[in-house]
Amino acid sequence: MTNAAAATPQRPRVVVVGAGWAGLGATHHLAQQGYEVTLLEAGAHPGGLVAGWETAGKSVEAGIHGFWYPYRNIFALTDRLALQPFTPYTRSAQYSPQGLEVESPLFQAEPYLPSPLGTFVYTDFKRLPLADLLSALPLLHAVVDFDNSPEAWQYYDRISARELFRQYGVSDRLYRDAFEPMLLVGLFAPGEQCSAAAALGMLYYFILAHQPDFDVRWCRGTVGAEIFRPWTQAIEAAGGTILPHHRVTAVIADEGGDRITAVMCGEERFEADAVIFAVGITGLKKIVASSPTLRQRAAFRDVQNLGAVDVLATRLWFDRKVSVPLPSNACFGFHATTGWTFFDLNALHDAYRDAPGSVIEVDYYHANQLLPLADGEILPLVQQDLAGCIPAFGEARIVDAHVVRLPQAVSHFAPGSYRYLLPRHTPFQNLFMAGDWITNRHGSWSQEKAYVTGLEAANAVVELCHQGQPADILPVIPDEPHLQWARSLNQSVKACLRGLGLLASF
Numbered sequence: 001m002t003n004a005a006a007a008t009p010q011r012p013r014v015v016v017v018g019a020g021w022a023g024l025g026a027t028h029h030l031a032q033q034g035y036e037v038t039l040l041e042a043g044a045h046p047g048g049l050v051a052g053w054e055t056a057g058k059s060v061e062a063g064i065h066g067f068w069y070p071y072r073n074i075f076a077l078t079d080r081l082a083l084q085p086f087t088p089y090t091r092s093a094q095y096s097p098q099g100l101e102v103e104s105p106l107f108q109a110e111p112y113l114p115s116p117l118g119t120f121v122y123t124d125f126k127r128l129p130l131a132d133l134l135s136a137l138p139l140l141h142a143v144v145d146f147d148n149s150p151e152a153w154q155y156y157d158r159i160s161a162r163e164l165f166r167q168y169g170v171s172d173r174l175y176r177d178a179f180e181p182m183l184l185v186g187l188f189a190p191g192e193q194c195s196a197a198a199a200l201g202m203l204y205y206f207i208l209a210h211q212p213d214f215d216v217r218w219c220r221g222t223v224g225a226e227i228f229r230p231w232t233q234a235i236e237a238a239g240g241t242i243l244p245h246h247r248v249t250a251v252i253a254d255e256g257g258d259r260i261t262a263v264m265c266g267e268e269r270f271e272a273d274a275v276i277f278a279v280g281i282t283g284l285k286k287i288v289a290s291s292p293t294l295r296q297r298a299a300f301r302d303v304q305n306l307g308a309v310d311v312l313a314t315r316l317w318f319d320r321k322v323s324v325p326l327p328s329n330a331c332f333g334f335h336a337t338t339g340w341t342f343f344d345l346n347a348l349h350d351a352y353r354d355a356p357g358s359v360i361e362v363d364y365y366h367a368n369q370l371l372p373l374a375d376g377e378i379l380p381l382v383q384q385d386l387a388g389c390i391p392a393f394g395e396a397r398i399v400d401a402h403v404v405r406l407p408q409a410v411s412h413f414a415p416g417s418y419r420y421l422l423p424r425h426t427p428f429q430n431l432f433m434a435g436d437w438i439t440n441r442h443g444s445w446s447q448e449k450a451y452v453t454g455l456e457a458a459n460a461v462v463e464l465c466h467q468g469q470p471a472d473i474l475p476v477i478p479d480e481p482h483l484q485w486a487r488s489l490n491q492s493v494k495a496c497l498r499g500l501g502l503l504a505s506f
């Protein structure tokens, strides 16, 4: 039996820090397993980057969040909570300043083709010449070679996504019109600032692994109201304690220095047998800076080498209904290094279905240059961008708007960052990490990954304290047989080359 379990045979005390998908996932499971769990959240609302709230009776969110087809663990959770928060799967479009560029079908409704054929055959590229599309073919080698192992991450993380696409001969046009928009929306940064490893992992999970993977659905209201409110009620009913407005500043270790005994919020102290940090990169950097115990460990000091990306979320209420063909839309070519999306909330949110005017969410990723602007300066730029896609927005009048600035908010998977990302286990035997930037082998991304890492951290606590059962974690849908075959052929060829001394690394 471990020290932690021996010291507290009845109910081990667990402190979870950060109430996003990761922290809530860990808290829920441990509360259900009989742990005394306290979830400390710096902000006013649970949900982290997905938090939503109301101002003057109108819903606001830190950006709209999609739930992709492979989010099996999140869908299993909402089923267990008996919630029906989602819209049906929706189709989506892409715009450039030249107009509509791409329309995506519902891939699950099309005849199934071996992956990734369906992605290329069924996507309706309005202007992209076939020759450009075909220039993606050699890239399939990298897709097969990148198997999400630590070795693959180390190897591909040395170069940027832009460099990878160039090395594999992807045409400039295909890169500009298809891949860079996906990077800006999926990894929140332009290709030259994205790790090639992250690009391959993200593209495979969301687009290439199985035909329906790119199908997405949305919440019928804010994720806060539709999922987090009932979820936090379930957590509290299971005995968990959620404390908003509690910003963690430090941790205290025992005399040996390798076990955390307490978590500090300023002067307030929370005793702990185990601790889970489920904060983002920026949050952890601040905690490390103010915590002598963490500062002493190189792994935590090194987190200062990681970065995060600025995001801007705006919600606009117009005086009239403007017809928007598809509810979710990604846009590229409007700003050199900023991607943006817009969503027709009249189509997605029950509350706005019968609103007299259009309610449109416009979110900007890698929005560094926009954040310092005042709301009154931002809104005309947003309206101009919208009118660049759908001209009728230029004629409509904004009658109300909310602007949410999210500085240094989302994880930045920069080239060379992999070595500084933290795994679940830390140098402290009872301190575990969770969040969408933690290294793990599951293969998921974004909200699903955050939730999965929360469950994985909870399972590490169960293993440490020997109380309760581990959470069931659904693996990602397995590779299709021909991809499994291609991966194993690739491994065999590489083993041969290595044997002949013709291949040195990965």
Ligand SMILES: Cc1cc2nc3c(=O)[nH]c(=O)nc-3n(C[C@H](O)[C@H](O)[C@H](O)COP(=O)(O)OP(=O)(O)OC[C@H]3O[C@@H](n4cnc5c(N)ncnc54)[C@H](O)[C@@H]3O)c2cc1C
Pocket (backbone or CB within 6 Å): 017, 018, 019, 020, 021, 022, 023, 040, 041, 042, 043, 046, 047, 048, 049, 050, 062, 063, 064, 065, 066, 067, 246, 247, 248, 249, 278, 279, 280, 283, 284, 287, 311, 312, 313, 363, 406, 409, 410, 434, 435, 436, 437, 445, 446, 447, 448, 450
């Ligand atoms: C605009 C936008 C759009 C996005 N779109 C999508 C999408 O469509 N689909 C998708 O799957 N993902 C999307 N994402 C990404 C998704 O939001 C994240 O992957 C996910 O929410 C990360 O969850 P997390 O639990 O790891 O971290 P977070 O949500 O960042 O939660 C961390 C929590 O820790 C708290 N915290 C930080 N420091 C402290 C401290 N010292 N003490 C206590 N608490 C602290 C924070 O307040 C926060 O609540 C989007 C993100 C943004 C910003």
